[in-house]
């Protein structure tokens with residue numbers, strides 16, 4: 049028999065209720081920099097039909113009480129939509145007509161409620177053990193809804209969206225720069241790490257040397273690594289002017305990519321080594337005994353059996369670098385970190401969010417996509 | 432036929448296989464026995480050049496194994512190991528098709544051959560062909576391992592403790608199947624085992640290795656009646672050698688004319704089993720039934736006991 053009391057659901061549910069009604073739902077600021085005035089949920093929504101409260105109550109109670117995971121997933125999804133609509137509505141309501149300076153920012157109540165409900169939803173999704181394809185579809189659905197919501201104009205008065213509108217051109221540029229930093233460094237790490245991992249196969253001394261060197265790199269803090277790369281790259285740019293023309297120098301895109309690449313290398317190499325080493329020696333012996341050449345043993349046996357482990361390493365690295373790429377802005381490498389650090393400098397929290405929210409979203413999306421890939425690759429290895 | 436001539440393997444100072452001469456007749460089963468570490472696997476793996484000999488040579492059907500590249504040689508030789516070594520990411524059918532594919536067979540021919548082998552090994556192609564090895568029982572996996580080794584119709588099959596990981600009942604069935612299929616196909620089988628029971632059950636000839644040296648190579652009965660070395664006697668055991676000897680012959684070997692009152696004993700029954708049946712029935716003689724179930728004569732307990740004695 050299932051326990052009647054679902055503790056996490058009650059816990060997250062209570063947090064959400066407490067946050068919604070006990071914490072400010074939005075912050076109303078006279079402009080983007082000054083501290084604002086907190087506004088509670090009831091005041092933020094203004095007068096209106098009582099129906100919306102009934103809707104919130106019904107979905108909320110369903111999400112907490114239901115024993116069906118898919119129902120909980122749907123209910124938490126709807127709750128998130130409700131919070132978002134409430135935020136959009138509050139922003140419209142609290143912004144005086146024609147005023148482009150007032151900022152209505154999501155408050156602690158909104159964030160806490162959103163986070164606890166999202167956690168509940170993610171937990172339900174995980175317990176549903178959705179197949180790879182279903183998870184990809186879910187990700188696609190979320191992105192579609194998000195895009196439609198932003199494109200609809202309903203949220204145009206919310207502070208982060210305002211901030212985006214002001215920075216739209218730069219955002220597109222930094223967003224693609226961020227992607228290119230993260231993806232470029234991971235691709236390079238795969239291109240270099242796979243052969244390195246292969247070379248380590250059957251050579252314990254080489255494996256030892258490579259892995260401990262890379263572990264050492266892993267322990268250097270990112271800022272320090274940038275600093276260490278600055279001098280040699282700057283020197284390189286001075287001695288080889290062509291490189292400088294390509295944008296390679298002590299600061300900027302190049303050292304950022306090199307640092308991210310170095311961080312990505314260890315997991316890729318380590319997982320390649322691990323994947324290849326975990327192939328049952330009896331399988332390799334049988335293959336050789338049947339007359340497979342060494343090349344065929346590598347391509348037909350070792351490689352496909354190691355691939356899921358290798359891709360698991362790539363997943364770790366991609367998620368990690370999607371986040372780490374934000375640091376690149378510190379040395380002029382661009383990316384979404386530009387907004388974050390600018391925002392911190394100007395104490396403009398909206399600008400920080402404009403950089404941080406997409407960074408988190410990218411990392412999450414990369415995780416979902418790569419997880420699906422690993423599962424698809426693993427489909428021929430029943431547990 | 433496999434001719435092994437003064438074959439040795441040395442690792443530095445250590446001689447693992449020491450100048451072994453061995454002739455393995457075509458279409459027979461030869462068991463290589465010996466204690467753990469005596470060099471059995473090394474000797475076997477030098478036949479298909481998984482291990483390159485330090486000196487000496489091997490001919491298969493008159494042809495030196497070094498006369499072609501090792502992978503090409505191995506495709507003509509079946510190879511089965513303990514724990515079967517099936518490719519976990521390939522279906523049963525794909526596993527079996529491995530060597531035919533390497534040899535460039537037509538897909539239709541490969542499909543027909545796969546189906547034929549699965550049926551031969553008591554697996555339903557419709558059910559099992561598309562399964563992954565992990566979805567089969569241990570006994571089924573082992574059968575697929577043997578089927579895979581036989582896929583391209585090799586004249587020689589090398590087996591290294593192939594049944595070591597099976598439980599006793601499934602192992603007995605696997606041994607019986609191997610014997611049947613080997614008779615049917617006429618394959619020359621070399622099987623490494625440390626299980627003397629298995630060697631005596633399956634082998635036409637047994638080669639005894641000790642510390643890399645070949646102590647004796649003979650038919651099973653001679654190992655018991657004429658051990659060439661104390662180590663051979665130690666390996667075959669002395670307490671039950673009379674019964675082991677009796678297990679090597681069937682009632683058909685000592686049948687005499689005339690009918691007696693006593694239990695019926697099939698002609699295919701070993702003398703050991705016949706003795707047991709007589710003791711159980713409290714009889715001193717039994718009638719021998721031929722393949723058609725007709726009484727073809729009788730055997731006496733006295734005759735059986737004489738066959739099992741060293742003084743015969």
Ligand SMILES: Nc1ncnc2c1ncn2[C@@H]1O[C@H](COP(=O)(O)OP(=O)(O)O)[C@@H](O)[C@H]1O
Nearest residue numbers: 442445447465466467468469470471472473474
């Ligand atoms: N590559 C190797 N290097 C050194 N010694 C080895 C090597 N391979 C096997 N041996 C040694 O050779 C001996 C025989 O091994 P093996 O043929 O596997 O024995 P068996 O199959 O009879 O148990 C063992 O003592 C083993 O330790």
Ligand SMILES: [Mg+2]
Nearest residue numbers: 471472473591
């Ligand atoms: Mg062995």
